[in-house]
Amino acid sequence: MFRRIAQSIFATVIALVVFHVSSFAAPDGKALFQSNCASCHNPLKDATGPALKGVDSRVPSKEWLHDWVHGSQKLVQAGDKYANDIYNKWGKIPMTPFPSLTNDEIDAIVTYVNSVEPPSAAGPAAGATATTEAKESNGWLYTVITLILLVLAIILWRVNSGLRKVAEQKEGQASSEEIPLYRNKVFIAMAVIIAFIAAGYWIVNGAIEMGRQQNYQPEQPVFYSHKVHAGINQINCLYCHAGAEKSRQAMIPSPNMCMNCHKSISEYTGDADHPLYTAEGERVDGTKEIQKLYKYAGWDPAKKDYIRDANGNIKATPVKWVKIHNLPDHVYFNHSQHVAVGKIQCQRCHGSIEEMDEVYQAAPLSMGWCINCHRQTQVQFAENNYYSIFEKYHNEIKAGKRDGVTVEDIGGLECQKCHY
Known part of the structure; x- marks a missing residue:
């Protein structure tokens, strides 16, 4: 009797462990969204692409949504009206196909975005918590639960062994000595x-x-909010980072670039609508940060003129920004090739930069991450003279033999592309 009870308890624990492991292995919609969709989409508002909350209720069917994610251009070229309406509305920029995502994973992403609710109130706790929760994971909780169940299984196994000995002794059977x-x-x-x-x-x-530093978020000498500049005030990324479409480096703007606007903007007036907080939840005085900029630029806000030495030179010092996105020295990366030729949005690599007060590295920037992007990303052949030499691919697309051309097709996986 005792043996049957112990065996039943032990079987129950094993079933719980198996259920726990299977639930842990189920698709994680939040993680899938952040790794595949967050660079272009926001659940609650339009970004590079449309807001995704409630997308399953807007599209013709769940199967249609699966086909769209796997390869939107197939639906567009097939003449699907809804697909063409979306394609035309968003500037005829095709959505990156994700053929590797399973239907269950797509459904998990939809379930996650539908569960996202807008923040109830702005404040230090809300601002700090939102940033922290985006980076934290519940993996530690699953690990603790697994360990607890494992310890419980061992305890019940020992109890079962002890009960078996007692039962054998009561029945007069010789019990084997336990090793x-x-x-x-x-x-x-x-x-x-x-x-x-x-x-x-x-x-x-x-x-x-x-060498990888995903989520790296150093403290900068001046608290510069990309959310205020690129998000709220809609300043184009290329205004400050002009080199991104012209050269290999995106270029970090000098204080003179900032002074184009801040000669007349000497205080931060957005505290009511968008108070500034650090990642630790500390309040930031935006006006004091502008004063820091003036010191670096050598600007006298009272006289509204630059401070000069005896020779007439402006007393300015460069801002010692801490570099965030670092690639190994043996890796070649050209911003202009991706931005001007490939028409890749900044958010694809840098994350939702327009929503960051303090910038952090959103993507892993690993070799595998880059290769997967080259395998999945379709280059924009239409009205792009850079790809005019690929007549074979142009003819195949016109003949309907090919849906599109990925970076892999034009040599994007050759070692010499990035290592030479």
Whole structure:
């Protein structure tokens, strides 16, 4: 009787562990959204693409949505009216296809975006919490629950063993002497294998992650809010980072660029609508940050003129910005090739920059991340003279033999593209 009870309890615990593992392995809509969709979409408002909350109720059907995510151009070229309406509304810029996403993963993303609610109120706690929650994960909670269930399973196994001994003694049967765990060959072998696997995982994962700094968010000498400038005030990224479409480097603007506007804007008046907070939730005085800019630029706000030395030179010093997005020295990356030729939006690599007060590295910028982008991203052949030499692909598209051309098709996976 005791044995049956213990076995039932043990089976229940195993079932809970299996259920926990299966639920943990289910598609994580939030993680999928952040890694695939967040660079162009926001659940609640239009960004590079439309707001996604309630998208399943706007499209013709769930199957249509799956086909759109897997390859929107197929629907456009097939003459689908709804697909063409979206395509024309958003400047005839095709959505990046995601053929690797399964239907279940797409449904998980839709479930997540539908669950997102607008913030109830602005304040230090709300601002700080929103930034923190976006970067935190519940992985630690799953780990703790798994460990607790594992310990409970071991305890019940020991209870079952003890009850079996008591039952055997009561029935007058000779009970076998139990071998201590530290002398049990099976236990020792399993412990060694588990330790070997854990050590291998830790070493390999550490080596892979070496040099990567996703979510890196250093403190800058001047609190510059991209949300205020690029988001609220709609300043084009290329106004400050003019090199992004002309050269390899995007260029960090000098204080003189900032002074084009801040000669007349000497105080921050957006505290009521958009108070500024650091990632730690500390209030930031926007007007004091503008005063810091004046010191770097050598500007006297009282006289409304630059401070000069005896020789007439402006007493200005460069702002020592902390670089956030770093690639290895052996990697070649050209901003103009992606921005001017590839027509890639800034958010594709830098995340929703127009929503960041303090900028952080949103993407991993790893080799695998870049390769996957080259495999999935369709280059814009239409009205793009850069690709006029690829007559074969143009003819295949006109003949309907090809839906589009990815970066991979034009040599985007060749080693010499990035390493030479």
